[in-house]
Amino acid sequence: xxxxxxxxxxxxxxxxxxxxxxxxxxxxxxxxxxxxxxxxxxxxxxxxxxxxxxxxxxxxxxxxxxxxxxxxxxxxxxxxxxxxxxxxxxxxxxxxxxxxxxxxxxxxxxxxxxxxxxxxxxxxxxxxxxxxxxxxxxxxxxxxxxxxxxxxxxxxxxxxxxxxxxxxxxxxxxxxxxxxxxxxxxxxxxxxxxxxxxxxxxxxxxxxxxxxxxxxxxxxxxxxxxxxxxxxxxxxxxxxxxxxxxxxxxxxxxxxxxxxxxxxxxxxxxxxxxxxxxxxxxxxxxxxxxxxxxxxxxxxxxxxxxxxxxxxxxxxxxxxxxxxxx
Numbered sequence: 001x002x003x004x005x006x007x008x009x010x011x012x013x014x015x016x017x018x019x020x021x022x023x024x025x026x027x028x029x030x031x032x033x034x035x036x037x038x039x040x041x042x043x044x045x046x047x048x049x050x051x052x053x054x055x056x057x058x059x060x061x062x063x064x065x066x067x068x069x070x071x072x073x074x075x076x077x078x079x080x081x082x083x084x085x086x087x088x089x090x091x092x093x094x095x096x097x098x099x100x101x102x103x104x105x106x107x108x109x110x111x112x113x114x115x116x117x118x119x120x121x122x123x124x125x126x127x128x129x130x131x132x133x134x135x136x137x138x139x140x141x142x143x144x145x146x147x148x149x150x151x152x153x154x155x156x157x158x159x160x161x162x163x164x165x166x167x168x169x170x171x172x173x174x175x176x177x178x179x180x181x182x183x184x185x186x187x188x189x190x191x192x193x194x195x196x197x198x199x200x201x202x203x204x205x206x207x208x209x210x211x212x213x214x215x216x217x218x219x220x221x222x223x224x225x226x227x228x229x230x231x232x233x234x235x236x237x238x239x240x241x242x243x244x245x246x247x248x249x250x251x252x253x254x255x256x257x258x259x260x261x262x263x264x265x266x267x268x269x270x271x272x273x274x275x276x277x278x279x280x281x282x283x284x285x286x287x288x289x290x291x292x293x294x295x296x297x298x299x300x301x302x303x304x305x306x307x308x309x310x311x312x313x314x315x316x317x318x319x320x321x322x323x324x325x326x
Contacts, residue, residue: 001064002035003032007096009062010098012062019048019049020048020050021048021101022047025090025091026171029171037064039249042243043065043067045067045098048105049070049071056068057238065242067237076105076108084128086126090116092108092116093113122169123317129163130312130313134156136152136156137153137157138152139156140299141299145281147272147280148272150295152298152302153298154201154295160305160308161177161197164184165180167315167317167319167320168184168188170184176254178197178201179254179262182194190319203293206260206261211260214271215267217289218251218271218274221274221275222247225275226239226240233273233277238270239274250266251266268293
């Protein structure tokens with residue numbers, strides 16, 4: 001399916017849902033209309049609803065895998081608020097509006113688009129991403145369960161790549177954040193710093209065979225967790241039969257491309273999510289992953305990530321300057 005066709009599917013669904021507006025987000029907004037939707041990607045749809053609602057999650061529609069998240073107008077209060085939000089801003093850099101009965105979404109896009117690449121707003125979005133690093137890492141000490149503390153560590157560590165991708169006007173993608181950061185840093189002469197980021201993740205010294213072993217362990221626990229009904233988590237649809245190709249086959253594709261070290265981010269995150277759904281604190285496979293990543297003590301590793309933030313800020317600034325930011 002091509003991007004334009006996936007967008008049309010999303011627009012038809014949004015029109016039938018009859019909410020206050022909807023727009024496309026995520027990786028498809030960074031691809032041309034005639035590009036093929038990647039096999040391990042879904043179609044992110046943001047829906048503006050009259051009140052707060054839980055995430056609808058992933059479901060099939062006309063051959064496309066939609067992932068629907070609800071917002072309210074309070075999440076989109078002004079062009080400046082959107083320009084400073086590192087995830088939302090990319091959806092408004094060009095017109096990705098699907099439905100807009102009131103005209104408010106297109107007015108917002110018209111105000112955001114011309115300023116999206118301005119250095120002032122790029123820096124504000126980098127600062128926003130860095131705050132998210134700190135917020136996530138705080139969960140290593142406060143989350144109630146061990147898998148949740150590990151997830152706080154993994155996401156806090158992984159958002160460091162978003163600071164850089166934001167600086168480079170790249171998609172702050174979720175699952176593929178490390179391959180995307182690798183490409184950006186290599187192109188800008190920061191290959192050594194990329195190895196530092198992988199070292200914080202803990203995957204620097206892992207070979208493809210070891211990562212394959214972890215993927216096999218994940219596949220087993222994923223298939224078990226995917227059939228648990230009514231799991232009360234916002235990420236529940238990511239651990240479901242329809243999302244298996246993203247978690248399992250998407251990770252296997254990265255390994256085949258020689259990006260096995262990068263694949264460990266989503267393998268570890270998905271394993272932790274499966275354990276939360278299953279109500280387990282740990283498992284042999286999870287212990288092996290954490291041992292290989294050196295992440296047995298999330299609080300101690302969080303301190304290592306925090307220590308690199310000043311250097312991360314410097315590299316982000318260099319990337320902004322290299323593309324002409326002032």
